[in-house]
Amino acid sequence: MAMSEDKNGARSAPDPSLVQRTRKQQENIGAGLRHMFDSVLDEGVPDDFADLLDRLEEGEAKRGDQKGGARE
Amino acid sequence: MSKVDSEKVGLSPSELMTQPQFRKELTDAIPHMRAFARSLTGDAASADDLAQDAMMKAWSARDKFKAGTNFRAWVLTIVRNQFYSDKRRSWRQAEWDQELAERTLPAVDNQEQIVALDELRRGLAELPDDQREALILVGAGGYSYEEAAEICDCAIGTVKSRVSRARLALEGIMKAGPAAKANSDGIAASEAVDTLLDQVSDLAEQAR
Structure with a gap:
């Protein structure tokens, strides 16, 4: 990973133990971020999402009847 | 448009x-x-x-x-x-609503892990928008750089650089955060963050 992102930052050669610690911290941050995201994926979708899709379909069926609109 | x-x-x-x-x-x-x-x-x-x-x-x-x-x-x-x-x-x-955050955290029973995750969310909220979205997609969601570039309407190289800047910025924010300071009685703040982040990592492993 690029360590020298900042334009004015000519970093001196980093201390190896510091590099290792940073890597470990980055791994941990990554694990935490994935956990946050995955916990939402795993929690199941509330019913009102399916209800919304039903309403959208019904609304469209009504409009389609009025306009003779092309479905499909 | x-x-x-x-x-x-x-x-x-x-x-x-x-x-x-x-x-x-x-x-x-x-x-x-x-x-x-x-x-x-x-x-x-x-x-x-x-x-x-x-x-x-x-x-x-x-x-x-x-x-x-x-x-x-x-x-x-x-x-x-x-x-x-x-x-x-x-x-x-962009303000951080502590109370709201606590209500919406994933259920964990370890107080230190709660603090660690809370810190991560606080840090994420402090990132600039373009860095936050790139890090969420690539670092949290596991999307490819290509897909993230499509979603964020920018070049692949731009996504890469935003993700890497976001990672470093997040680490910096966490090091300077209240949890690091509160934990750092007698130990360096960066070590407190190491401990904190180890908690996050443990948590993620348990969830697997």
């Missing part, structure tokens, strides 16, 4: 999905829309409002989606655009 609107219009019938196909794709994408929205807004209720608004937008823009292209990226683009347009209407300020 949003990116979705600027997609090629006037698709031929063979490029259009049928309504049942579209509903199926959208249903499959809901968990991702919710997870992306949750990471962007930082709280569950606004995130679900956002995801549902985006579903309505996607539904009405159905004839602009070209069958066979990346549905998930298309629909997450809509979530993203909706998030920023809501944000411009100041529906959600």
Whole structure:
């Protein structure tokens, strides 16, 4: 990973133990971020999402009847 | 005009999905829309409002989606655009709502892990928008750089550099944060953060 992102930052050669610690911290941050995201994926979708899709379909069926609109 | 609107219009019938196909794709994408929205807004209720608004937008823009292209990226683009347009209407300020955050944290029983996750969320909220979205997609959601670039409407190289800047910035924010300071009686703040981040890592491993 690029360590020298900042334009004015000519970093001196980093201390190896510091590099290792940073890597470990980055791994941990990554694990935490994935956990946050995955916990939402795993929690199941509330019913009102399916209800919304039903309403959208019904609304469209009504409009389609009025306009003779092309479905499909 | 949003990116979705600027997609090629006037698709031929063979490029259009049928309504049942579209509903199926959208249903499959809901968990991702919710997870992306949750990471962007930082709280569950606004995130679900956002995801549902985006579903309505996607539904009405159905004839602009070209069958066979990346549905998930298309629909997450809509979530993203909706998030920023809501944000411009100041529906959600960048302020960190501690109480709200605590209510929407995933259930964990270890107090230190709660603190660690809370810190991560606080840090995420402090990142600039472009870095936050890139890090969420690539670092949290596991999306490819290509997909993230499509969703964020920028070049792949731009996503890469935003992700790497976001990672470093997040680490810096956590090092300077209240939890690091509170834990640092007698030990260096960076060590306190190491401990904190180890907790996050343990938590993620337990969840596997």
